[in-house]
Amino acid sequence: MAAGSKKTTGTKRATATKPRIAAKRPAGTEQAKPTARGAKTMPASVKATRGARATPVAPPPVLAASGDEDDLMRLRESTKATFEKLHDIDPATLPENRREEYWRDRHIAREAWEQAENAAFVNLVEKQKQQLTAVSASNAKLAKDVQTTATILGVLDVVSASLGILASVIALLA
Amino acid sequence: MSAFSASCSTIGTRATVIVAALVLSACAATNIQRAEQLGALGKAYGDAVSAAGDEAMASTVDFSLDELRKERKGGAFQTQVEREKAINSEIERLKKRQQLVAESDAQVAFLGEYFADLEQFAKQDVASSVETATGSLTDSINQLGLAIENNPEAKAKLSDAERTSIAKLAGLVARQVHGQALARILERDAAMIGTQLKLLSRVLATYAEWINARSDMEIKAFYRDNVVKPFAAAGDLPAGWDKDVRTYLRGASLSEQLSKAQAAGQRMERFWAGYLAGETSVAGMVADLKEVQKLLDAIAAYRKAKAAN
Numbered sequence: 001m002a003a004g005s006k007k008t009t010g011t012k013r014a015t016a017t018k019p020r021i022a023a024k025r026p027a028g029t030e031q032a033k034p035t036a037r038g039a040k041t042m043p044a045s046v047k048a049t050r051g052a053r054a055t056p057v058a059p060p061p062v063l064a065a066s067g068d069e070d071d072l073m074r075l076r077e078s079t080k081a082t083f084e085k086l087h088d089i090d091p092a093t094l095p096e097n098r099r100e101e102y103w104r105d106r107h108i109a110r111e112a113w114e115q116a117e118n119a120a121f122v123n124l125v126e127k128q129k130q131q132l133t134a135v136s137a138s139n140a141k142l143a144k145d146v147q148t149t150a151t152i153l154g155v156l157d158v159v160s161a162s163l164g165i166l167a168s169v170i171a172l173l174a
Numbered sequence: 175m176s177a178f179s180a181s182c183s184t185i186g187t188r189a190t191v192i193v194a195a196l197v198l199s200a201c202a203a204t205n206i207q208r209a210e211q212l213g214a215l216g217k218a219y220g221d222a223v224s225a226a227g228d229e230a231m232a233s234t235v236d237f238s239l240d241e242l243r244k245e246r247k248g249g250a251f252q253t254q255v256e257r258e259k260a261i262n263s264e265i266e267r268l269k270k271r272q273q274l275v276a277e278s279d280a281q282v283a284f285l286g287e288y289f290a291d292l293e294q295f296a297k298q299d300v301a302s303s304v305e306t307a308t309g310s311l312t313d314s315i316n317q318l319g320l321a322i323e324n325n326p327e328a329k330a331k332l333s334d335a336e337r338t339s340i341a342k343l344a345g346l347v348a349r350q351v352h353g354q355a356l357a358r359i360l361e362r363d364a365a366m367i368g369t370q371l372k373l374l375s376r377v378l379a380t381y382a383e384w385i386n387a388r389s390d391m392e393i394k395a396f397y398r399d400n401v402v403k404p405f406a407a408a409g410d411l412p413a414g415w416d417k418d419v420r421t422y423l424r425g426a427s428l429s430e431q432l433s434k435a436q437a438a439g440q441r442m443e444r445f446w447a448g449y450l451a452g453e454t455s456v457a458g459m460v461a462d463l464k465e466v467q468k469l470l471d472a473i474a475a476y477r478k479a480k481a482a483n
Binding site for chain 2: 080084087088090091099100102103104106107110111114115117118120121122124125127128129131132134135136137138139141142143145146148149159161162163164166168
């Protein structure tokens with residue numbers, strides 16, 4: 001997570017909570033520090049889980065319809081990093097009584113990452129939609145250009161045919 | 175002297191006209207070719223992005239379901255209510271993503287129509303049509319002249335050679351007009367094309383990121399669980415160990431190539447500015463797109479083969 005950004009909010013609880021699994025993890029498999037940039041709001045399902053257990057992973061972000069692109073990218077990267085660190089841990093190396101907790105944390109971290117990915121993509125699709133009018137206008141202008149060319153050719157054909165008919169009429173009259 | 179001078183002047187004028195016609199013809203051909211290439215490129219780009227979206231979605235669904243199954247087995251959800259909640263929210267997220275990919279695909283298809291029309295317009299053989307029409311026109315003029323003179327012996331106003339020359343010149347002019355029209359279109363729509371190509375490259379980069387992130391994680395876990403662990407353990411190696419090592423090597427190689435595809439996406443983002451400045455060719459971009467397409471096919475085949483095992 002990039003430090004120093006002033007635009008995002010964080011959860012104090014997330015930063016204050018000491019990761020429980022990390023404390024007893026074998027050397028070299030440290031868990032990611034919980035991300036403060038995780039959530040602007042938390043879905044009810046996550047609130048319920050966190051309220052009961054103070055899970056150290058980042059809560060899922062709200063499915064923002066729009067937002068600052070850089071913030072959304074950073075959010076996506078930080079939630080991915082958190083999940084990846086949990087994913088890299090071999091559950092078999094954890095004490096038996098920590099495994100369920102590990103899988104819960106891993107589930108919440110994945111949920112957060114997937115929602116952050118969706119939120120970033122919502123933003124991109126919105127940008128595509130905003131450009132729709134420009135594409136539409138260009139499509140219309142192009143169709144008009146094609147039509148104009150066809151009309152010019154059509155006029156030439158009509159003139160040619162008319163002159164041909166006129167010649168036949170004159171020949172008949174003569 | 176004056177006859178020679180007049181003759182030189184005529185030759186000079188003709189030469190100038192021929193040179194001008196050749197230059198105009200070359201300019202027209204360049205504009206037509208540029209528009210045709212760009213139209214084809216835009217269409218191919220849109221197709222590649224849509225294909226990447228399909229693969230990204232398939233890879234997301236596979237990964238999420240696999241993870242959810244492991245989480246369930248690992249005891250992440252203790253009660254039935256928790257399990258219901260987990261599957262419902264998973265399905266919601268996947269549905270949301272599917273809907274977003276479909277929306278993006280629709281925009282890409284709309285843009286594809288523009289590029290297809292541009293290519294079609296550039297490919298339109300305006301010159302031949304005009305040549306034929308002008309040929310018919312001169313025929314009609316001749317017929318008309320003969321009819322007015324009312325003399326079966328009267329000669330045609332325009333000879334066959336003149337008729338052909340006029341038709342050819344008209345074709346040349348038509349080609350020039352066509353080329354200019356296309357140049358105007360490209361100039362007029364430059365900003366729109368640039369923005370759209372940039373957006374396309376971002377969508378492509380997003381899909382590549384979805385695939386890459388999942389593939390990296392899967393490959394790491396596969397290496398740990400199927401390659402290292404069985405080998406490090408005492409006793410005989412499992413029967414399928416060699417096959418797993420090969421699967422890992424293939425997956426790792428694809429994963430590395432995916433990073434290259436992301437780099438290609440970044441190159442594409444800069445393509446339009448370079449193209450307008452005359453620094454980048456369409457050929458380079460087409461080669462990049464072909465690579466991306468080949469890679470997507472390889473990834474899809476790998477994913478299917480892994481699922482079948």
